[in-house]
Amino acid sequence: MLDIKKIRADFPILNRKVNGHSLIYFDNAATSQKPQQVIDKIVEYYTLYNANIHRGVHALSQEATDLFEESREKVRAFFNIAHTKQVIFTSGNTHSINAVANGAHAFVKKGDEVILSAVEHHSNIVPWQMLCERVGATIKIIPVLDNGELDMATYHQLLNAKTAFVVVNHISNALGVTNPVKEIIDAAHQHGAMTLIDGAQSCGHMKIDVQALNADFYTMAGHKMCGPTGIGILYGKEDALNALPPYQGGGEMIDQVSFEKTTYAGLPHKFEAGTPNIAGGIALGAAIDYLNEIGMDDIAAYENELLIYGTEQIKTIPGAKIYGDVTDKAAVISFNVASLHPYDIGTIVDKLGVAVRTGHHCAQPVMERYQVPGTIRASFAFYNTKEEIDVMVQALQRAVNMLS
Ligand SMILES: *Cc1c(COP(=O)(O)O)cnc(C)c1O
Numbered sequence: 148m149l150d151i152k153k154i155r156a157d158f159p160i161l162n163r164k165v166n167g168h169s170l171i172y173f174d175n176a177a178t179s180q181k182p183q184q185v186i187d188k189i190v191e192y193y194t195l196y197n198a199n200i201h202r203g204v205h206a207l208s209q210e211a212t213d214l215f216e217e218s219r220e221k222v223r224a225f226f227n228i229a230h231t232k233q234v235i236f237t238s239g240n241t242h243s244i245n246a247v248a249n250g251a252h253a254f255v256k257k258g259d260e261v262i263l264s265a266v267e268h269h270s271n272i273v274p275w276q277m278l279c280e281r282v283g284a285t286i287k288i289i290p291v292l293d294n295g296e297l298d299m300a301t302y303h304q305l306l307n308a309k310t311a312f313v314v315v316n317h318i319s320n321a322l323g324v325t326n327p328v329k330e331i332i333d334a335a336h337q338h339g340a341m342t343l344i345d346g347a348q349s350c351g352h353m354k355i356d357v358q359a360l361n362a363d364f365y366t367m368a369g370h371k372m373c374g375p376t377g378i379g380i381l382y383g384k385e386d387a388l389n390a391l392p393p394y395q396g397g398g399e400m401i402d403q404v405s406f407e408k409t410t411y412a413g414l415p416h417k418f419e420a421g422t423p424n425i426a427g428g429i430a431l432g433a434a435i436d437y438l439n440e441i442g443m444d445d446i447a448a449y450e451n452e453l454l455i456y457g458t459e460q461i462k463t464i465p466g467a468k469i470y471g472d473v474t475d476k477a478a479v480i481s482f483n484v485a486s487l488h489p490y491d492i493g494t495i496v497d498k499l500g501v502a503v504r505t506g507h508h509c510a511q512p513v514m515e516r517y518q519v520p521g522t523i524r525a526s527f528a529f530y531n532t533k534e535e536i537d538v539m540v541q542a543l544q545r546a547v548n549m550l551s
Contacts, residue, residue, distance in 0.1 A: 148445070149441060149445055149446070149449050149529060151529075151530070151532060154441065154529065154530050155530050155532075157182040157183055157184065157437075157530075158180050158181070158182055158183070158530050159183055159186070160172070160180050160181075161180070161530065164500070165497070165500045165502070166497065166498050166499070166500055167500070168499055168500025168501075169500055170500055170502065171500055171501045171502065171531075171535045171538055171539060172502050172528075172531070173501065173502055173503050173525040173526060173527060173531065173535070173539060174502045174503060174504050174524075174526060175371075175478075175526045175527060175528040175531075176320050176323075176348060176371075176477075176479050176504065176508075176524060176526035177504055177526075178370045178371060178376065179351060179370065179371055179372060179373050179528055180373070180528070180530065181373055181374070181375065181434070182373060182434075182437050184433050184434075184436070184437050185373060185374060185375065185430050185433045185434050185437065187433075188426075188429055188430040188432075188433040189375060189426050189427075189429075189430045192211070192214075192425065192426040192429050192430070193426060195210075196210040196211050196214070197211070197425075197426075198210070198211045199211070199422055199425070200212040200215050200422075200423070200425055201399060201416075211425055211429075214429045214432070215423075215425055215428050215429055216231070217432060218428045218429050218431055218432030218435075219231045219234045219236070219415070219428075221431075221432045221435045221436065222234045222380055222431070222432075222435065225355075225435045225438075225439070226350075226355050226356070226357050226365070226367075226380075226382060227355075227356040227357060227358055227359070228357055228358070228382055229358060229385075230385065231415070232385070232388075232413065232414035232415050233382055233383055233384070233385060233388060233414065233415070234380060234382065234415060235380065235381040235382070235383070235388070235414075235415045235418045235419065236378065236379070236380065236415070236419060236423050236424070236428050237378075237379040237380065237381050237418075238377055238378065238379060238424065239368050239369070239370070239376070239377065239378070239379035240270065240345065240346075240347040240366050240367060240368035240371075240379050241270040241379075242379055242381075243366035243367070243379050243380065243381035244270055244271055244274050244343070244345060244366055245270075245274045245394070246381055246391075246394055246395075246418055247274075247343055247364050247366075247381065247383075247391065248274035248275055248277065248278045249274070249278070249394035250391040250392040250393065250394050251275075251278050251312060251341075251391070252278065252281065252282050253390050253391055253392055254311055254312060254341045254390070255278060255279070255282055255284045255311040255312055256282060256284070256311065257282055257283035257284065258283065258284070258285075258309065259282075259284040259285075259309050259310070259311035259312075260284060260285050260286075260287050260305075260307070260309045260310050260311065261275050261278070261279055261284055261285070261286050261287070261310075261311060261312045261313075261314065262286075262287045262288075262289060262302070262305055262306070262310060262312070262313045262314065262335075262340075263275060263286055263287075263288055263289070263314050263315070264288070264289040264291070264297055264314075264315040264316070264326065265288050265289060265290050265291040265297075265512055265513065265516060266291050266295075266297070266316065266319040266321060266322060266324070266326075266510065266512075266513050267314070267315070267316060267345070267510065267512070268316065268320055268321075268345065268347070268508075268509050268510055269509045269510065269511070270345075270509065271314060271315075271316060271343075271345045272512070275312075275314055284311065287305050287310075289301060289302045289305065289315070291322075291513070291516055294471070294472065294473055295319070295322040295324040295470060295471025295472070295473055295476075296324060296473055297315075297326055297327070297331075299327065299330065302331065302334070303334060306334055306335065306337075306338045306340070307338065308338065308339075310335065310338050310339075310340040311340055311341065312340055312341045312342070312343065313331060313332075313335035313340050313341070313342050313343075314342070314343045314345070315328060315331055315344060315345070316344070316345040316346075316347070316348065317344050317345065317346045317348065317349035317355075318348035318349045318352070318476070318477045318479075319348070319471070319479075319510070319513070320347065320348050320479070320508055320509070320510065321470075321471075321481060321507075321508040321509075321510035321513040321514075321522070321524070322470055322471030322476070322479070322481050322513065323348075323454075323471055323476045323477045323478070323479025323480065323481060323526070324471040324473055324475070324476045325349075325475045325476050325477060328344050328360060328362070329359075329360055329361075332344070332360060332361055332362050333361070336361070341363045341364075341387065342362045342363045342364070343362065343363065343364040343365070343366070344360065344362045344364070344365045344366070345366050346365050346366055346367045347366065347367065347368045347371055348371070348477055348479070349477070350367040350368065350371060350372045350380075351371055351372025351373060351438060352372075352446065352447060352450060352477050352478070352528075353443065353447045353477075354443045354444060354447070357382050363383065363384050363387040364381065364382065364383045364384075364387060365381075365382040365383075366379065366380065366381055366382070367379060367380040367382070369427060369431045369434070372431075372434055372435075372438065373434040373437060373438060374427070374430055374431035374433075374434035374435075375424075375426070375427045375430045375431065376427075377424045377427045378424045378427030378428055378430075378431050381418065385414070388414050388415075388417075388418070389414070391418075393411060393417050393418055393420070395418075395420040395421070396409075396420060397420035397421045398420065398421055398422075399412070399416055399419055399420055399421060399422075400412050400416055400417050400418065400419060400420040400421075441529065445529075446529045449529050450477070450478040450527055450528065450529055451478065452533075453478050453527040453531055453532075453533065453536065454476065454477070454478040454479075454480070454527065456533050456536055457478070457480050457525060457527065457536045458472070458480060460536055460537070460540045461480060461482055461525075461540065461543070463540065464484055464540065464543055464544055464547060465485075465547075466484045466485035466487075466547070467482055467483070467484050468482060468483055468484075469481065469482045470482065470483075470517055470519075470522060477526075478526060478527035478528075479524060479525075479526040479527075480524070480525045480526070481508070481522040481523070481524045482522060482523055482524075482525075483519060483522055483523065484523075484543070484547050485547075485551070487546075487547065487550050487551070488520070489505040489506065489519075489520070489521045489522055489523045490505050490506070490521070491546070491550055492505070492523055492543065492546045492547070492550065493505035493523060495542070495545070495546035495549060495550070496539065496542040496543060496546055499538075499542040499545070500538075500542075501538065501539045501542045503523055503524060503525045503539070504523070504524040504526070505521055505522070505523050505524070506521040506522075507520075507521050508521075508522070508524055523543075525539060
């Protein structure tokens, strides 16, 4: 059981008023709020030991380097990664995906096929389209069923000797549905294909064991797991990372440089050109400490309670339709009410202090699949409450009454 009152006290932004009402923040799938412990870590870095890392012999540089590398170790343990050299710090989930797609000509050749799912975020579609255009490969799509689950029968039929890469998200940000990634990865491997799982919606909401999943690459966003913006993680199997060419050149990623030839540094530095987001990396470590202290199993169980309650309550609104109404999903509810425009509803509930997302959620193919211009998305975190859900449902009802 979580001590919600104590947890909420850690998040200063939850005391804010918006349009004269107490803030109810239900846009966690876009970015999570940050506890004071994380905010303090950022201030501490710039106040006490701001220096560049891995370079100086002086005390500040060594302190900053030690803390940055301690964070890498925290990330390693949190996702059960075998070795810290497999933890690449990036600027975010999008950067992590691009780092792989940009070098994926090492795995995808002319005439090959790359399989994506129909529920991908634009950041897990466009980099693969760019790759396929570059190398002359083709994209194949796993369709999504009416209930928001992937059409796995079609997936198994799509796999063949030309399949070089399979790319899916662990949890869809547009629907909240958890995809059967273990089955997807195992089947891809049977056909000799590489795999990348976009974990932007799973990190911070469930326990993730990258070794048990056996994905070749797995990507995460620091800002969606209580960490700051501007820091992300790319995990890869050691062989996969060694086979992947770096896509940014610069300082820190080299071993030897001359004008004739440059040799690259080993992992993880091969992929970390230039000065990284040092404060962000260190503060991400504080976010992981914070999540560990509460416990990922308890966080997942409580968020699932909010999901069940929120789903029931939203269904009490006449005309409400939920997209992706299945049991195996994260605390993300994507819905519409009759033919009312999601933007109009979102604008009215914002006036009442309730922050929900409206629109296509960077997943236009999903909206096209369900033939809607967009949806309203309420996404919960462990600092939210059932009372907040009640207030949201009242606000939604009021909006519907005004607009109908
Ligand atoms: C948020 C999100 C992304 C993009 O991550 P950034 O942090 O914006 O780089 C990609 N995929 C999914 C599923 C997401 O939820």
